[in-house]
Amino acid sequence: MNILSLFVVVPVLTIVGILFTKDFKGARVVSAIGMSIQLVLAAALILMYLGARKAGVTDEMLWTADYTWFKSLNIHYAIGVDGIAVAMIGLTAIVVFAGIFASWEVEYLSREFFISLILLATGVFGFFISLDLFTMFLFYELAVIPMYLLIGVWGSGPKEASAMKLTLMLMGGSALLMVGLFGLYYNSAPDGGSLTWNILEIAKIKIPVEAQRFFFPFTFIGFGILGALFPFHTWSPDGHASAPTAVSMLHAGVLMKLGGYGCFRVAMFLMPEAANEMAWIFIILTTISVVYGAFGAIWQKDLKFINAYSSVSHCGLVIFALLMMNQTAMDGAILQMISHGLMTALFFALIGMIYGRTHTRNITEMGGLMKVIPFLAVVYMIAGFASLGLPGLSGFVAEMTVFVGSFQHQDTFHRVVTIIAASSIVITAVYILRVVGMILLGPVKDPHHLELTDAKWFERLSTITLVLSVAAIGIAPLWLSDMIQASLEPIVAKLTVFNPF
Amino acid sequence: MRHELLLILAAVIVLIAELAVSESSKARIIPFALGLFALVTIAGFIPGETGTLFGGSYQSNELTTMMKNVLNMGVLIIFLQSESWLKKPENVDKASEYFVLTLATLVGMNYMISAGDFLIFYVGLETATIPIAGLAAFDKLKSRSAEAGIKLILSSALSSGILLFGLSMIYGATGSIYFADVLKNVSATPLIIMGFIFFVAGMGFKISLVPFHFWTADVYEGAPIGVTSYLSVVSKGAAVFIFTIVLFTVFRPIMEQWQHLIYTLAVMTMTLANLFALRQDNLKRFLAFSSIAQAGFILLGILGANGMGMASVVYFVLVYVFTNLGAFGVVAAVSAASGVETISGYNGLYKTNPKLSLLMTLSLFSLAGIPPVAGFFGKFFLFTSAAGSGYFILVLIAVLNATISLYYYLRVVKAMFIDANEDPAPTFRSSNAMRLGLIMCLAGMFIIGFASTIFDYLRNISDVLFN
Numbered sequence: 001m002n003i004l005s006l007f008v009v010v011p012v013l014t015i016v017g018i019l020f021t022k023d024f025k026g027a028r029v030v031s032a033i034g035m036s037i038q039l040v041l042a043a044a045l046i047l048m049y050l051g052a053r054k055a056g057v058t059d060e061m062l063w064t065a066d067y068t069w070f071k072s073l074n075i076h077y078a079i080g081v082d083g084i085a086v087a088m089i090g091l092t093a094i095v096v097f098a099g100i101f102a103s104w105e106v107e108y109l110s111r112e113f114f115i116s117l118i119l120l121a122t123g124v125f126g127f128f129i130s131l132d133l134f135t136m137f138l139f140y141e142l143a144v145i146p147m148y149l150l151i152g153v154w155g156s157g158p159k160e161a162s163a164m165k166l167t168l169m170l171m172g173g174s175a176l177l178m179v180g181l182f183g184l185y186y187n188s189a190p191d192g193g194s195l196t197w198n199i200l201e202i203a204k205i206k207i208p209v210e211a212q213r214f215f216f217p218f219t220f221i222g223f224g225i226l227g228a229l230f231p232f233h234t235w236s237p238d239g240h241a242s243a244p245t246a247v248s249m250l251h252a253g254v255l256m257k258l259g260g261y262g263c264f265r266v267a268m269f270l271m272p273e274a275a276n277e278m279a280w281i282f283i284i285l286t287t288i289s290v291v292y293g294a295f296g297a298i299w300q301k302d303l304k305f306i307n308a309y310s311s312v313s314h315c316g317l318v319i320f321a322l323l324m325m326n327q328t329a330m331d332g333a334i335l336q337m338i339s340h341g342l343m344t345a346l347f348f349a350l351i352g353m354i355y356g357r358t359h360t361r362n363i364t365e366m367g368g369l370m371k372v373i374p375f376l377a378v379v380y381m382i383a384g385f386a387s388l389g390l391p392g393l394s395g396f397v398a399e400m401t402v403f404v405g406s407f408q409h410q411d412t413f414h415r416v417v418t419i420i421a422a423s424s425i426v427i428t429a430v431y432i433l434r435v436v437g438m439i440l441l442g443p444v445k446d447p448h449h450l451e452l453t454d455a456k457w458f459e460r461l462s463t464i465t466l467v468l469s470v471a472a473i474g475i476a477p478l479w480l481s482d483m484i485q486a487s488l489e490p491i492v493a494k495l496t497v498f499n500p501f
Numbered sequence: 502m503r504h505e506l507l508l509i510l511a512a513v514i515v516l517i518a519e520l521a522v523s524e525s526s527k528a529r530i531i532p533f534a535l536g537l538f539a540l541v542t543i544a545g546f547i548p549g550e551t552g553t554l555f556g557g558s559y560q561s562n563e564l565t566t567m568m569k570n571v572l573n574m575g576v577l578i579i580f581l582q583s584e585s586w587l588k589k590p591e592n593v594d595k596a597s598e599y600f601v602l603t604l605a606t607l608v609g610m611n612y613m614i615s616a617g618d619f620l621i622f623y624v625g626l627e628t629a630t631i632p633i634a635g636l637a638a639f640d641k642l643k644s645r646s647a648e649a650g651i652k653l654i655l656s657s658a659l660s661s662g663i664l665l666f667g668l669s670m671i672y673g674a675t676g677s678i679y680f681a682d683v684l685k686n687v688s689a690t691p692l693i694i695m696g697f698i699f700f701v702a703g704m705g706f707k708i709s710l711v712p713f714h715f716w717t718a719d720v721y722e723g724a725p726i727g728v729t730s731y732l733s734v735v736s737k738g739a740a741v742f743i744f745t746i747v748l749f750t751v752f753r754p755i756m757e758q759w760q761h762l763i764y765t766l767a768v769m770t771m772t773l774a775n776l777f778a779l780r781q782d783n784l785k786r787f788l789a790f791s792s793i794a795q796a797g798f799i800l801l802g803i804l805g806a807n808g809m810g811m812a813s814v815v816y817f818v819l820v821y822v823f824t825n826l827g828a829f830g831v832v833a834a835v836s837a838a839s840g841v842e843t844i845s846g847y848n849g850l851y852k853t854n855p856k857l858s859l860l861m862t863l864s865l866f867s868l869a870g871i872p873p874v875a876g877f878f879g880k881f882f883l884f885t886s887a888a889g890s891g892y893f894i895l896v897l898i899a900v901l902n903a904t905i906s907l908y909y910y911l912r913v914v915k916a917m918f919i920d921a922n923e924d925p926a927p928t929f930r931s932s933n934a935m936r937l938g939l940i941m942c943l944a945g946m947f948i949i950g951f952a953s954t955i956f957d958y959l960r961n962i963s964d965v966l967f968n
Contacts, residue, residue, distance in 0.1 A: 070953040072812070072960035073885065134881075138872045145871050148911060154709045160919055164911060171907050175900035178881075182888035182896060214893075 001487040011122040024110035042093035051084035064308040082487035099246035116146040121138035166239035177222025183215030216274035219267040227259025230289035240308035245352025253345035289316025294427035329405025339394035367445035512604040575822040581938030583727035610739035637724040649723030656716040664703025668698030707740035721789035730829035770797030779860040801887040808964035820879035823945030827864035838929035849922030865910040875950035
């Protein structure tokens with residue numbers, strides 16, 4: 001079997017395995033085993049990919065496979081990965097692995113919890129390996145819908161309302177996306193011949209510019225909603241705040257990246273002319289996202305809301321960088337996706353662990369946690385430093401590349417938005433340092449907090465996995481950016497041919 | 502002709518068999534009739550001859566055979582799901598009537614689908630409609646059921662009158678009732694357009710399109726659940742089939758005109774039914790409005806007026822049969838065990854009946870068009886068909902409506918999984934027949950979606966006919 005298909009088969013088998021377990025201990029062990037296998041597979045895939053590129057394989061996509069599914073509509077189960085997809089698969093595997101251990105003590109309906117969580121992961125993995133728009137869309141919806149139950153059943157706070165809001169907004173996004181996909185399909189053979197859903201096939205032809213102008217906004221906004229594009233980001237703070245720990249991790253860490261990934265792989269790659277024409281609209285929107293998210297985070301008192309707004313800001317930066325449409329900025333966008341995925345997952349994991357101990361997420365009620373739970377506190381600081389872009393951690397590499405790339409544009413418009421967006425670095429520092437100062441340093445505010453115990457083994461495993469990944473990218477980013485760069489070339493080439501700037 | 506003859510034979514055998522069983526063991530007729538109908542359903546799949554009979558009044562081809570098989574499968578599942586309800590002491594004496602009436606309507610629908618002229622079409626339509634009124638009033642001692650029967654027969658009579666009026670105009674304008682002759686003489690003259698509008702209005706009642714839907718919710722609520730599911734799945738499916746066939750063949754010359762009409766009806770049906778469904782608490786009413794909305798989606802497939810459109814309509818109805826019967830089956834099972842028929846009554850159902858809740862969730866997801874269940878494929882192909890004819894704005898309206906519909910489907914999911922309840926519906930075990938019926942729905946929801954051969958087959962046989 002193709003190694004890529006394993007990424008869908010293993011989670012499905014894990015789900016089947018969970019069905020046969022009796023209690024929550026069995027369920028979590030089976031999930032942990034399944035997702036560990038997935039992590040090993042992802043590591044193997046990364047090594048194999050680097051090996052193949054070193055050996056001089058220059059195909060755009062590797063390990064491709066193609067099986068006809070619905071013959072009359074030319075729908076295929078077509079898979080294949082390039083460096084970007086490999087990196088995203090690696091990210092997903094790490095976050096899911098950490099997520100399983102972060103939810104080690106979910107006892108309420110735990111089998112159902114792990115099944116939904118892994119179903120979500122199946123959708124994400126399937127999305128990243130797909131080359132066929134239909135299959136991709138199927139996996140995309142599969143990844144979104146378990147969120148409703150995950151937030152609704154295991155969440156906290158106004159969970160029903162948040163779950164409904166999130167699901168409807170994301171499904172509304174996928175509704176727009178569906179229209180865009182139909183547009184792509186029916187314009188995939190402008191000179192006659194058979195219509196196709198295959199991304200690589202469509203990339204070879206030029207979709208009529210008129211059609212692009214109509215369908216690009218649908219596709220881009222459809223994916224953009226999942227990427228928390230302003231003003232469609234409102235599901236994100238509520239959803240993340242109500243979701244249980246592992247779900248916030250997976251959602252902010254991975255699912256929001258589906259939006260960014262789709263934006264360039266489908267919308268921009270396949271409709272480059274329209275992308276160039278309309279980029280300015282979305283650049284303005286994402287600049288607002290970046291700054292607004294960061295300012296939003298300053299005013300929040302709930303740890304999860306702070307991180308949710310911070311995610312809006314960081315994911316906005318991803319799409320911002322993609323729209324700059326040059327090699328450096330897009331490289332930075334991918335790095336930012338991975339870096340943000342890892343550190344936001346780390347943040348949400350830590351917030352869940354701290355909440356599990358203090359039973360509050362309100363930063364004004366906590367203080368001096370460094371003294372009582374030093375391990376979690378130190379990790380929280382590392383995550384914070386990564387988020388504000390301290391050199392040596394992943395955030396610095398990503399943001400640096402993004403802003404260098406966007407500053408390469410000489411015109412005033414791009415210069416101005418870049419400067420505005422770059423100001424978010426300062427704002428990020430404000431809210432991160434404020435939180436760190438309030439909850440970790442200073443005197444212990446609540447005497448009950450003196451009796452807290454530090455992280456247990458599974459919590460350490462979960463957080464250390466993520467910290468190591470964040471540090472690995474920060475210290476040695478080159479292997480990752482090499483992997484991305486080669487794969488970005490065809491996309492950037494297609495976009496810049498028509499670049500009017 | 503095989504389908505019709507087998508059904509008539511089965512109905513007659515059930516009638517005779519009822520004479521043979523003694524008063525005290527009437528219940529035995531139920532498994533007998535079930536087995537008999539299962540054989541009829543299987544026999545329907547044996548490849549048979551195609552062609553026309555009676556000088557073109559009756560026509561049969563692979564597509565009509567497939568449509569009849571879809572209806573047969575739906576009825577089989579409904580019979581399985583009604584078994585425990587029929588065994589109740591107040592119904593067991595009338596059990597054979599239930600089977601005979603249902604089979605009689607099914608015969609009517611089969612003739613309607615195979616009709617080659619408007620006479621057979623109309624006779625089939627009436628044969629299909631009148632026994633349903635008897636079925637809707639089956640719980641004759643309950644006033645709601647009797648009311649449902651009356652409402653159904655009155656609105657059916659009205660719609661049949663409107664339909665006939667339209668047909669008379671078309672006959673007047675074209676001088677023939679044969680589809681083939683009418684086709685030659687149809688053009689966009691005022692009289693024919695007028696007749697066509699009356700025809701659509703009449704069919705709109707049967708398919709319950711907005712604004713001809715007013716009878717639906719009351720009848721669905723009052724009729725016994727087995728009959729409600731029959732109305733919403735089989736009866737609607739058959740009406741959709743013949744409506745599509747007539748539009749694609751007889752009225753093809755005035756396609757441009759009817760596309761405007763269908764477009765408007767589709768938008769109204771989807772949107773209004775969705776808005777009504779948002780507010781329902783009774784599950785039968787809720788499913789009634791949901792089924793109206795689904796009919797609106799079906800119209801998108803019809804708009805294409807080509808092989809893809811026909812294939813997507815038949816495929817969607819096939820998916821819809823298994824999906825909607827899954828939902829109705831759960832409602833029937835819960836109602837039989839605890840009498841609960843409201844959404845709020847389903848609060849906490851997952852705690853006590855996890856399997857039923859799960860099946861209900863999958864059915865609702867399938868109705869909403871969410872993968873991995875078959876409803877996703879069904880809706881996607883309907884939209885593909887409409888998009889293929891260039892109706893992108895309509896597809897946009899439809900997908901946004903699908904998102905709205907997700908809200909009310911999720912309300913039921915929320916009740917079952919999330920809402921706390923001190924006193925949820927008690928745990929129960931359904932009868933074996935009911936379980937078999939539900940398992941068939943579950944299997945159908947997965948197999949029909951992923952097994953691409955089904956859609957490809959439908960596409961092939963439709964492409965041959967409509968290109």
